[in-house]
Structures are given as C-alpha cells and as structure tokens.
Amino acid sequence: MKPGPTWSYDDAPLKPRFRSQGGKQGSDGARGRSVAAYALLVVPFVFLLIFYFYPLVGIARASLLGLDHLDLAPLMARLISPGILRVIRFTFWQALLSTVLTLVLALPGAYVFARYRFPGKQMIQALVTVPFVLPAVVVAAAFNTVLGPTSGLSRWLGVDLRYTLAAILIAHVFYNYAVVVRMVRGFWSTLDPYLEEAARTLGASPWRVFWEITLPLLLPVVVTAGALVFIFCFTSFGVVLILGGPRFATLEVEIYRQTINFANLPLAAALSLMQILFTLVMTSVYARLQRHISRPLELKPQWATERSPRTPLEIGFLAVNILVMVVLLALPLLTLVIRSFGAGLQYYATLFEDSRQGVFYVPPLAAVGNSLKIALMTTGLALALGLMTSLATYRRGSSWLIDALFMLPLGTSAVTLGLGYLLTMDRPPLALRGTVALIMFAHTLVALPFVVRSILPSLQSIQPNLREAAALLGASPVRVLAEVELPIAWRALAVGAVFAFTISMGEFGATSMIARPEMPTIPVAIYRFLSRPGSLNYGQALAMSTILMVVCVVGFVAIERLRPPGPQAF
Amino acid sequence: MTFLEIDAICKTYDGAPLLRDVSLSVERGEIISLLGASGSGKTTLLRIIAGLEVSESGRVLLDGQDMTHIPVHQRGVVLMFQEYALFPHRTVAENVGFGLRMQGRPRSEIQARVSEMLGLVGLAGFDGRSVVQLSGGERQRVALARSLAPEPGLLLLDEPLGSLDRNLRERLLEDLALILRRVGVTAIVVTHDQTEAFSLADRVALLHDARVVQVGAPETIYRRPATPWVARFLGLTNLLPAVRVARDQVDTALGSLSLDSAQWTVGTASTDGYGRGIVLIPPWGIHLTDEGARANVFTATVSRAIFQGRTTELWLRTGETTLALTLELTDGTPRVGAAVRVWIDPGTLCWFQSDPEAPPDAVTQMRS
The missing domain is CATH 1.10.3720.10 (MetI-like)
Structure with missing residues (x-):
C-alpha cells in the first residue's frame, strides 16, 4: 500500500460543528x-x-487452511522461518529509520512554516504537499532515475544507490516530509509565541526555551506525526518493491512475492493476517495519540504568530530549509520529467x-x-x-x-x-x-x-x-x-x-x-x-x-x- | 538617579510610524503608567524595553547600561503578558518558580519563594494545581507571582487587568496596586484605562500618535492636560474654539472669558501663545450661580438635560450656539427651557494654541 493520503490530520472535521437536532x-x-x-x-x-x-x-481461513481442529502450530511453523523473521525485522527497522530521518528533516521545516512569513510561502507550502499525493510507482520511478547509475548524484558519489536501504529511506522521507510538516506546522502555528517570550523574559536562554517550553508542548503532535509516518513506512509497498530490488522485502512486498511469484497463498495469507494485526495495533495506538494532541491552550490564529525572519541566522536557517525542500522534493520530480524527455518526444510517441x-x-x-x-x-x-x-x-x-x-x-x-x-x-x-x-x-x-x-x-x-x-x-x-x-x-x-x-x-x-x-x-x-x-x-x-x-x-x-x-x- | 532611560526610540510598522522619538525616564522604585488608545504603540514600547522587539533607532539604558546588545534573558526585565502566557504544561508552582529555576537557585529556596509569592497574591496552597483549571482572576495572580518571584530589576505589565471582566477588574486593581507598592518593584504598566493608570502609577505617560504627549503625576495630567487630545482622552469634552486676545482673556461663542494663567504650572508651549486656539472648561470649573452680571457669568437656555447619576449633562444654548456642558450638580436639575446663569472659574480653564499649520476649521471639527 502506498503511504498515500490516508489519514486525517486532525479529527476536528469528524465532529459536527453544529449538532444536528434530528x-x-x-x-x-x-x-x-x-x-x-x-x-x-x-x-x-x-x-x-x-x-x-x-x-x-x-485471509483468515486461508492462513488456517488444512487445519482440522484449531491448531496454530502449522501456521507458526510457516511464519517462524529465518527468511520471514528477517522480513519482519527489516519491516520494523526500515520504518523506524525512515520515521526518525523524516522527523529530523521535517521538524525544522515545520518550524519555518509555522513561524516565518516569507515571499512564496504559499507556493512552497503547496509544493511540499505534492509528493504526498503522488502514486508510489511515480515516486519510485523518479528516485530510480535520480539514484540510478546515469544520474549526476550517483556519478558524484561513485555508487549506484538503487536497490539499497538508502534508496528506500530517501523515498520514504520524500513521501512523509509533508505529513510531518503539515501536522506539526498546523499545531505549532497556533502555539502562543508569548509563552516562549514569557520564558525568555523570565531568564531562559533560547536553548532552554526550546527544551522547557516549545518541545514539551509540541511533543504530543510530534509523536503522533511520527506514529503516522511509521505506519505509512511499515505498510509501504511500491517504493520498497521497485527501489529495494530483490534484496529487500517488507511484509507487504513479501505477501506480493509469495502470491505472484511463488503462488504460496497459505503463507501469503498468514503474512497478511500478521500484517492486519500489526496495523490494527499501530492504528489504535495512533488513534489514542491523536486524541491527546489538543491541549486546552489558548490557540492563536496563524497570522498572529508568524513574522518575517530578521537576523542573518534566521534568514540562513530559512534558506537551508527551503534548500532541503527543493533538493529533496522538487529535484526528483524535475529529474523525472526532464529524463522522460531524454529522447525528445520519442518516449511519449512510442506510448x-x-x-x-x-x-x-x-x-x-x-x-x-x-x-x-x-x-x-x-x-x-x-x-x-x-x-x-x-x-x-x-x-x-x-x-x-x-x-x-x-x-x-x-x-x-x-x-x-x-x-x-x-x-x-x-x-x-x-x-x-x-x-x-x-x-x-x-x-x-x-x-x-x-x-x-x-x-x-x-x-x-x-x-x-x-x-x-x-x-x-x-x-x-x-x-x-x-x-x-x-x-x-x-x-x-x-x-x-x-x-x-x-x-x-x-x-x-x-x-x-x-x-x-x-x-x-x-x-x-x-x-x-x-x-x-x-x-x-x-x-x-x-x-x-x-x-x-x-x-x-x-x-x-x-x-x-x-x-x-x-x-x-x- | 534615573534607573531606566528610554532614549529617542523610533519604530515603524509596515511603513507607518509606531513610535517617534519616544523618550522617558523612570526612577528606581517608581511605577509609571503608559496610557494611550489601542494601537498607540504602548505594547511595542514595552516589548522593545524587554528586548523582544528591536527599535530602528534609539537606546534603552538600564541602570546606566546600554541594553541594545543584551539578550532578553539576561536583562532582568520581566514582562507580564496581557493573556498571562502561563505555561499550560506546568503546575502553578512550576510556573511561579520558572524564573528562579532559570537563575539556578537551589530547590529549597525556590520552594520557599514560590510559597511566599503565592501567599502574597492570595493563592496560598495552589501549588500543585494545573494552570488550565484556574479562573481568569487566578491566572492573573499566578502571572503576577511568576513575574515577581525572580525579583526583576524592572517589571513590565501589559494591560494587567485587560483580560478580566469589569467587576473582577475593579477588585483586582486595588490588590495589584497594593502588591506592587509592597514589593517596591520598579514597574511600567501599559493600559488604555485611565482609572487603572491613575490608581497604579506615580506618574503617567500619555502616548498618542506615536509620541509621548505628556508625562506627569495623575492629578497634574487631569487638571492640566497638555493638548486638546489629552483632554478628550481623559473625558474632558468641554472644548470650545477660542481666540486668545490678551494674556488672560479669550473670546468664545459664549462670549469673552477670563483665564488665570498664573495658575498654570505646566510650562508647555501650548499654554503660551495667542490667536486661534481651544479653551477647555472642565466640569468642576462650571457653577450654576444667582449672581448678576460680572466676568465669566453667562445666561443660557437649557435645551436638554441628561441625568447621569452623579453628573448631569446640560445642553445650553446661547444665541446661535449650542454647547454641551457636563456639570456636577448637588441640587435639582434645571428644567428644559429654563434660563440659567453659570459662572466659569477662571483658575480651572486651560488654553491650547491651535497648530498654525492646521486649517481654520480644525477647531470646530474637534467638537464633533
């Protein structure tokens, strides 16, 4: 499943704004x-x-197929093979790495969007969201091009990054950057900046303000966004299938391979059952976390909290973040488009x-x-x-x-x-x-x-x-x-x-x-x-x-x- | 010695001047009130003093030291925000102790001081409460305790009662004045409410049109406003177009009025000068009288009488002109249509010379 636009950013729209009296x-x-x-x-x-x-x-029936009485042993035997355990381990591992990497890159981006006013902000904000709506195959194709042997990046690094863990991670960051930015920015921009200012006038250095005030207040939404990204990466399919190559498989990819390549439907079903259980647990954790996001704070409208960057440091910080967005988000898509015209209109014509x-x-x-x-x-x-x-x-x-x-x-x-x-x-x-x-x-x-x-x-x-x-x-x-x-x-x-x-x-x-x-x-x-x-x-x-x-x-x-x-x- | 020196601060917002050459000095232990309409730049001035905003020119000197390059958290200037900005993820005690913790004080000392502060603001025993559950008045007190706890050199209060409803406001105003006096802190209070300014401050600085228009003790400002704007801002609305024909004489629509310029202690330029201008007749300077013809006694017809409790607004017509005069009456309100005689006390009158640049009808517009 592609980590597509699958979740609500906030649950507000689900609640009726005006209670129906019927x-x-x-x-x-x-x-x-x-x-x-x-x-x-x-x-x-x-x-x-x-x-x-x-x-x-x-699926449940197929995974227990051939059992006369309820005996989970054969099912467990199918699942507890070194190959499958490796798949499960890798699924968790890559999801965790992707989540951490996405948070590290996207949190500064969320800050920039939450607090700074700058020319082109609306446009860049929209641009950042674009990857989120792209099909996994398109993203995989784009990164295949960027990371492939003929790209400038690979020649510069001297390695073909395709079919590596790095490729999977980069594509996942590309996908989920917008998830974190949109969720965290939305919350951050309503955080009263006076709280931070009050802490400063009470003698807290900028660093302490961040640790004592900003981070604790943001933590619920950061954890929730992280959980969502983790679920997306955990169930990522197209990206891993295409960019990971034969060496890497998540549960999703393994289900696909067992079905399509090996026609081993009972094993595929058993894996699916496991996948369903995992996602069920993670989803309920996510739903719990999401309920805890909204603290009874005085929320500020966005226009009241954003301002222009002033010091050279702030301007530099903004510039670096925009650079990250452009390189990470725009470059792969641009490369895809440019390379699709690599032979003039020939590729299109042959379609x-x-x-x-x-x-x-x-x-x-x-x-x-x-x-x-x-x-x-x-x-x-x-x-x-x-x-x-x-x-x-x-x-x-x-x-x-x-x-x-x-x-x-x-x-x-x-x-x-x-x-x-x-x-x-x-x-x-x-x-x-x-x-x-x-x-x-x-x-x-x-x-x-x-x-x-x-x-x-x-x-x-x-x-x-x-x-x-x-x-x-x-x-x-x-x-x-x-x-x-x-x-x-x-x-x-x-x-x-x-x-x-x-x-x-x-x-x-x-x-x-x-x-x-x-x-x-x-x-x-x-x-x-x-x-x-x-x-x-x-x-x-x-x-x-x-x-x-x-x-x-x-x-x-x-x-x-x-x-x-x-x-x-x- | 001057403790805080604000020196020629200029600040523009979106191209419009917000503060123009604002200068002000505050003595140690003094409480100053910045009074002005909303949007007059009061809050911005506070934020500049705290270091949260940067002025385009001018300096802030605290205890003789230039604050320009001192970061916010090292200034020892605490700002109490209008909506209090209490940390929602901290308890009452943690909020109050925050500044002390930043100073690296030992835990036992923080605990003692927090209790002392909560006692001072009348919230003893609130230590473990969540600030989210507090009422508006309680939040205001926690904010005050939090601001006072680290013993700031200078305390800035931005509309300290502005977020409270009217009844609570009056009660907390007395408490606030009392607490500030007892602690003896140097403070600047921003407010748009003259009652607040007068009851809290030793001196009041009036901000209008990005400038400080008058600084003085509350009584001085009230008795001798420096400009017609100040008079109107303070609710003194008996402003009549006038021409000053002699040192102690103006001609108005009422007729010729004598003044007593010897009583003027405020040496502002507007109290001197001749020609076109405005005269202020304060309500306490108007008396109904039975006396016959003499200086400053006029006959008028009551065209409207509006009973307002302690005061009555009388609309008096003399000749072609209708004037509204607010006066404090001790006995019965005159009937509409009655002819009355009023005496205007020359010692209470203030004279403002018109801006020579202003168009001639600017004076009449002031009335509308």
Whole structure:
C-alpha cells in the first residue's frame, strides 16, 4: 500500500460543528428521519461486508487452511522461518529509520512554516504537499532515475544507490516530509509565541526555551506525526518493491512475492493476517495519540504568530530549509520529467505505438484506457456510496460506530486487500477474479473513506436552522436536500470526486495483485516497464510516470481550490 | 538617579510610524503608567524595553547600561503578558518558580519563594494545581507571582487587568496596586484605562500618535492636560474654539472669558501663545450661580438635560450656539427651557494654541 493520503490530520472535521437536532427530540419526524438514515446505510454497509470483511475472513481461513481442529502450530511453523523473521525485522527497522530521518528533516521545516512569513510561502507550502499525493510507482520511478547509475548524484558519489536501504529511506522521507510538516506546522502555528517570550523574559536562554517550553508542548503532535509516518513506512509497498530490488522485502512486498511469484497463498495469507494485526495495533495506538494532541491552550490564529525572519541566522536557517525542500522534493520530480524527455518526444510517441513484444505485452495506450475507465467508474461508485454514508451519518447526528466502520479500510493495506480478493472472489456469485469490476471495487473501497471525509464535514457545517427554515417554508426533506444541502456541499462533493479519481489512477498495491496481465492499469504498466531491460522501456516508464504525475498534481490543485474553507482533513 | 532611560526610540510598522522619538525616564522604585488608545504603540514600547522587539533607532539604558546588545534573558526585565502566557504544561508552582529555576537557585529556596509569592497574591496552597483549571482572576495572580518571584530589576505589565471582566477588574486593581507598592518593584504598566493608570502609577505617560504627549503625576495630567487630545482622552469634552486676545482673556461663542494663567504650572508651549486656539472648561470649573452680571457669568437656555447619576449633562444654548456642558450638580436639575446663569472659574480653564499649520476649521471639527 502506498503511504498515500490516508489519514486525517486532525479529527476536528469528524465532529459536527453544529449538532444536528434530528433524532434527539424523539418526535415522529425525527424518528422517521432516523429510519430513513439507516435505510440509506444499507447499500454502503453491504458493500463493506462483501468487499472488505468477507475478503478478510477469506485471509483468515486461508492462513488456517488444512487445519482440522484449531491448531496454530502449522501456521507458526510457516511464519517462524529465518527468511520471514528477517522480513519482519527489516519491516520494523526500515520504518523506524525512515520515521526518525523524516522527523529530523521535517521538524525544522515545520518550524519555518509555522513561524516565518516569507515571499512564496504559499507556493512552497503547496509544493511540499505534492509528493504526498503522488502514486508510489511515480515516486519510485523518479528516485530510480535520480539514484540510478546515469544520474549526476550517483556519478558524484561513485555508487549506484538503487536497490539499497538508502534508496528506500530517501523515498520514504520524500513521501512523509509533508505529513510531518503539515501536522506539526498546523499545531505549532497556533502555539502562543508569548509563552516562549514569557520564558525568555523570565531568564531562559533560547536553548532552554526550546527544551522547557516549545518541545514539551509540541511533543504530543510530534509523536503522533511520527506514529503516522511509521505506519505509512511499515505498510509501504511500491517504493520498497521497485527501489529495494530483490534484496529487500517488507511484509507487504513479501505477501506480493509469495502470491505472484511463488503462488504460496497459505503463507501469503498468514503474512497478511500478521500484517492486519500489526496495523490494527499501530492504528489504535495512533488513534489514542491523536486524541491527546489538543491541549486546552489558548490557540492563536496563524497570522498572529508568524513574522518575517530578521537576523542573518534566521534568514540562513530559512534558506537551508527551503534548500532541503527543493533538493529533496522538487529535484526528483524535475529529474523525472526532464529524463522522460531524454529522447525528445520519442518516449511519449512510442506510448501510442502497438509493438507487441511478448504474450503479455499490452500497448501503453490500453493501460491508459483501462485506468481512465476504472477511475471514472470508481469515482461514480465511491461518490454514490460516500454520499449515502455521509447523509446517513449526518442525519443521525454523528455516530462513532459508523465513523469507525467506514474508516476501517484506511487501516488495511492494499496488498492484503488484493490477496483477500484473490482468495474469495473466484466463486459464483462473486466470480469477479480478473474482471475490471473487481479492480473498481478495490479502488472504491480505498477511496471511500476519503470521499466520506470530504463530504461529511461540509454537510455537518450546515447550521440546523437552515434546514428548519427551509422546512418551515414548505420544503419536503427531499427538496431540502436538493435546494439547500447539496448546493451548499457541492464543493465537498467535487473534492470527494477528485479524491476518488486520483486515488484510483494511482492505486498500485491492490491492483498489482488482482489485475490480469493483459489488463494493466497505468501504475502496473509503469512497474512492468521499469522491471524490463532496455532504455526504451525505461523511457516509456518515465513518460507514463510523468503523465500520471501531472494527473495527480492537477487533481491535487483542484482539491486545494475546491476544498471548503475550514480545518483540513485528508 | 534615573534607573531606566528610554532614549529617542523610533519604530515603524509596515511603513507607518509606531513610535517617534519616544523618550522617558523612570526612577528606581517608581511605577509609571503608559496610557494611550489601542494601537498607540504602548505594547511595542514595552516589548522593545524587554528586548523582544528591536527599535530602528534609539537606546534603552538600564541602570546606566546600554541594553541594545543584551539578550532578553539576561536583562532582568520581566514582562507580564496581557493573556498571562502561563505555561499550560506546568503546575502553578512550576510556573511561579520558572524564573528562579532559570537563575539556578537551589530547590529549597525556590520552594520557599514560590510559597511566599503565592501567599502574597492570595493563592496560598495552589501549588500543585494545573494552570488550565484556574479562573481568569487566578491566572492573573499566578502571572503576577511568576513575574515577581525572580525579583526583576524592572517589571513590565501589559494591560494587567485587560483580560478580566469589569467587576473582577475593579477588585483586582486595588490588590495589584497594593502588591506592587509592597514589593517596591520598579514597574511600567501599559493600559488604555485611565482609572487603572491613575490608581497604579506615580506618574503617567500619555502616548498618542506615536509620541509621548505628556508625562506627569495623575492629578497634574487631569487638571492640566497638555493638548486638546489629552483632554478628550481623559473625558474632558468641554472644548470650545477660542481666540486668545490678551494674556488672560479669550473670546468664545459664549462670549469673552477670563483665564488665570498664573495658575498654570505646566510650562508647555501650548499654554503660551495667542490667536486661534481651544479653551477647555472642565466640569468642576462650571457653577450654576444667582449672581448678576460680572466676568465669566453667562445666561443660557437649557435645551436638554441628561441625568447621569452623579453628573448631569446640560445642553445650553446661547444665541446661535449650542454647547454641551457636563456639570456636577448637588441640587435639582434645571428644567428644559429654563434660563440659567453659570459662572466659569477662571483658575480651572486651560488654553491650547491651535497648530498654525492646521486649517481654520480644525477647531470646530474637534467638537464633533
């Protein structure tokens, strides 16, 4: 699973800003609405049951397959092999290293964004977020280019950094820099600078102010951001698969290899089960941490806390941080684009050619067609399900159970999901294996939490008296929806749609497990091109990555533009 | 000897001057109040003294030493912030003891001093409480204790009562004045409220339009405001356009008024000079009288009478002009339409010469 935009930065948008009064007063109308709300939930719930819980059950069954009675010994025997233990150790180790490295680099960046006002700040801030929305294959392709033997960096260092731990770590920092910056900056910028100033006038040196005041106050949010980065890196798939090469495998990659390369489904299922347990534990830790972030402090608006850098030291500090951002974040993407034009327009031109080289060769244009088709269908389905879920949740007033239920897929890795589909979707009435529809269902499941999180806060921000006024003026509930609620929430619907579309375009983990070889999507095609020899294949991978990157960046810009003002959630 | 010397401080904000050539000296043990409307640069001046902001020119001398290159934490100047800036992750005792810990005092001494300070502000026994749970008034006291604990050479208070509601404010004002006196600390208090300024300070410095317009004891400032702005700021609104025709004589819409310039002790330029200007008739200088024609006695018709409790605002019409005069009446309010005679005490009048640059109607605009 790509460490994509999967988590909320703060839980504020999940809480209703204006409590809906329906359902609380126990009047007939309210009860009627509550029943209608549950009816709305039926379809999304059935979807979740079939395409989320059922595959998970399939994994659990497969990993205990062949056991007449409940005996965990064979399962343990499969898992406790030196090879698997090494994979588990490496998964933790690389996640830990990536997290520490990301925090070290991103915390100063968060400070700069939280406290300084400087020209181009908005733009750089947006730029920093771009990597976060890029598909893992694009990132892997970019770093493949930057770290590969022909790049300036490798020639300068005299080593090929591809297929090393360093490559994995750098790509993870690239991905998660924005996570830390956005989470920590958001909190830091509301920290009252007077606290630090008060400490200074009371005789604390700048260093002591940091240790005694700033750090303790920031610690909850830093730890939470670190936990999130750790989860992302722990479940990282595309980056490790492509940049790590055959020597490195995380649990995710191992599940993929055991499935695709060795067809050892029982072992893959056992690994998946373990992966599910790990992520479940980490996610609940994260959720606990997140609740502790908000201290009852006097929060300041950002404009009141930021200022221009003054001393040469401050200006230098700012410059170094911006340099880090540019080198770390912009350079790989620029290199990718430039190299994709390495042979003029040839790489792009050949995307349109149909030069069959092998049995499984599929023209690139077909992959683009597949991706677009799947993305459009995903958008439609995710929007419909998301709207039903949001309306039901909002009509009832918020319910943590519904929230939790529909956010659950966020905590499940895409590769695991793919494996679950492989194991369960092969028998009627669900003989969907190898169909485009199955890919669409997988993408919808991944996208659904984002769609809900886009739409729900916007609906909840509608003041109840607006609905009441419309009703008093004679509007039926359907009319209220059509005339008041949806027109107010249309931007959120658009954001949800763009989210669904870009997530589907970039999804790699689940797709790589379930897509038939002759039905690749763009990310799958990029992966295939990258793993084949020859500069033309490589160039075509870069060209497709560039196209996909542009699609995602356009989507990202659209989301930023359309997003209703207010607290941001991903 | 002067303890704090603020010397020709200049500061601009977004190109607009915030402080222009501001100079002020403070004696050891003295409490000075910086009084001015919001946005007059008072807080900025405090922050410059503390070292939290840098002035564009000018110096701050503390005990004869130039503070320009002394970092904030080595100045021995403590600033008490308007919203108190209590450390939310620390208890009450930890907050109060913070400055002492920075000074590296031994733990037992810190403990003793913290208790002493909490006792002083009336919060004995609050040591282990979380500051988050305190009420507004309690927070204010903790902030005060925290600021006083390290025995700062200079204490700066930014609107110390500004975040409290009205009733609490009046009560805590007395306490604050008492505590500051008892400790004997040198202090500068920024406030926009004249009652606060007058009850806390030995001397008041009025800031207006980025400048110090007047410095003096509260009574002096109130009796002899240096400019029409000061008069209006202090709520003295009986300002009439006038022409000074002789040393002790001005012509106004009321008629000719005598002054007693011998009473003027304030040697500001505005008390001298002739020609166009403004005369201030303070409420305590106006008396209803039964006397016949003599200097400074006028007949007027009451056009409105607004009972305001201790005072009554009378709108008097003489000829073509309507004037609002606030006066303190001891017995009954005159009826509307009644003819009254008023005597204006020459010794209470203040005269301000108009800025020769100002357009002639600037004076009339001041009334509106």
